[in-house]
Structures are given as structure tokens and as C-alpha cells.
Amino acid sequence: MEENLVGGSSSSIKGSKENTTLIFKHSDIFDKVCPFYMSIGMTYDEYWHGELDLPKIYLEAYKFKSDRELSLANYKAWLNGFYIYEALCDVSPIFNPLSKKHEAYVYRDKPIPVTEKERNEAEQDERNSRLLKLKELLENSSKKEV
Amino acid sequence: MKNIELTYEDKTYILEFDRASVKKLEQSGFDLNSITTQPVTMLPKLYKGAFLKHHPDISEEKAVEIISNIGNKEDFIQALTELYIEPLNTLMSNTDKGNASWKKTW
Secondary structure (H helix, E strand, C coil): CHHHHHCCCCCCEECCCCCCEECCCHHHHHHHHHHHHHHCCCCHHHHHHCCCCHHHHHHHHHHHHHHHHHHHHHHHHHHHHHHHHHHHHHHHHHHCCCCCCCCCCCCCCCCCCCCHHHHHHHHHHHHHHHHHHHHHHHHHHHHHHC | CCCEEEEECCEEEEECCCHHHHHHHHHCCCCHHHCCCCHHHHHHHHHHHHHCCCCCCCCHHHHHHHHHCCCCHHHHHHHHHHHHHHHHHHHHCCCCCCCCCCCCCC
């Protein structure tokens, strides 16, 4: 690869036998790295005719995107592991001879709230459920008094 | 973006290199290393190459005519050379800071 970068098939050797020199062409490097920059979203026109700083900016954006995707994949793997862990805990009484019930706990009926909106909705549902229970308790106690 | 604004006969020309014009220039036989040993061959090619991006219709003869009217040619050729290597410099510049440091000893 280094030979291609310096000499390569598109460079030429000139001069006599005693004094041969390789012509280093900037365009050899441009040709070599163009496919890479196109693979990270740069268009052909932007690469060859656009602002000279564009490749650097595309490269930085590519690094940000790669880091973000890696974080997301890692989070998804963790979340998956968490669900498996919870499921195993829920069914563990079946395999535990010392367990009193010998029945599996009910697996959660909704996904874990992960976004802010989902967390707020879950908290609201929890508050509504507590209020409903309190209301029922008050109704039952007032009926007993009567 | 680095460029040179040149005024000749009440017309303003923008001299600039992008990767495409560097490639075209090199395909025409230009070699930066030979600019001092073969100036008569290489300099007209460099002049024409600088016009390619914004003024592709300018011929080599016209480019030479325009630039021959510039005073202080050495500084101008130096600036043109800096423009020529800029597309490669921007491609090779690294934004990552490594753990190596250097200092000049002269």
C-alpha cells in the first residue's frame, strides 16, 4: 500500500539510469481516498469541486456518528440483558425447591419506560392508580360506617 | 477557502485550486518538483491550472499574458504554490491530538 502511495501504477519514473526519480502526484492520493469519503456520505462533486475543508468536516461527522451508534448498540445490548435477567428472576421460583409458591411471577406487561415521555406517562399512571385505590378505600370505609 | 483575486484590464479573476483542477493540472504533465529545474515548461501549466476552477476557458497563453503583467512574481509564484498544495494539506490534516510533541531547534 505504501508503494502505491509513493510510486504506484499511475506515477512514472524519469531520468537516466544513474538518476531516477519518482514523480509524486497529489492526484494519486486524491484518487485513492475518494471512495472512502464517498462511503461516509460525501458526494463525488463535493469531493472534487467543493470546499477544501469538507473532507475534514465529513470525517469528524463520521466519528461522531460512529460513537453515537456504538453507544446506542451498547445500550440496546444492556437493555436486552436486563430483560433476560428479569425474566429469569420471574421464573426462578419454578426451579427453586425451597420456594413456597412454585409459580412464576408475572412478567412485566409493558416495556421499561426509557424516554422522558414514557417515564412521565408511567408516573402519571402510577399516581392515578394510587388515587383510585385511595378512593376505593374511602368508599369502602364510608359504607362500613353506614 | 484560499484564493487569489487578480485584476487585469478591469476584469477580476479568481485563482483557486480544488482537487479536480489539481488532478487536471497533473494530467497535463505538471510536476511541482520540476518547477525550479524546468520553469519555462512548468510555470505556464501552473498558471493555467490556477484559472481552471473559475475560468476554465482561459488558455495557457492568456494565463501567461495576464500573469506576466504582475510585479513581484516570486511572491506570486510562492502564493500559487501554496494554493496548489492546499487541497492535499486539507486532506491530510489530522484533527486528533496525539501524544507526540515537537519543537524547532533552529
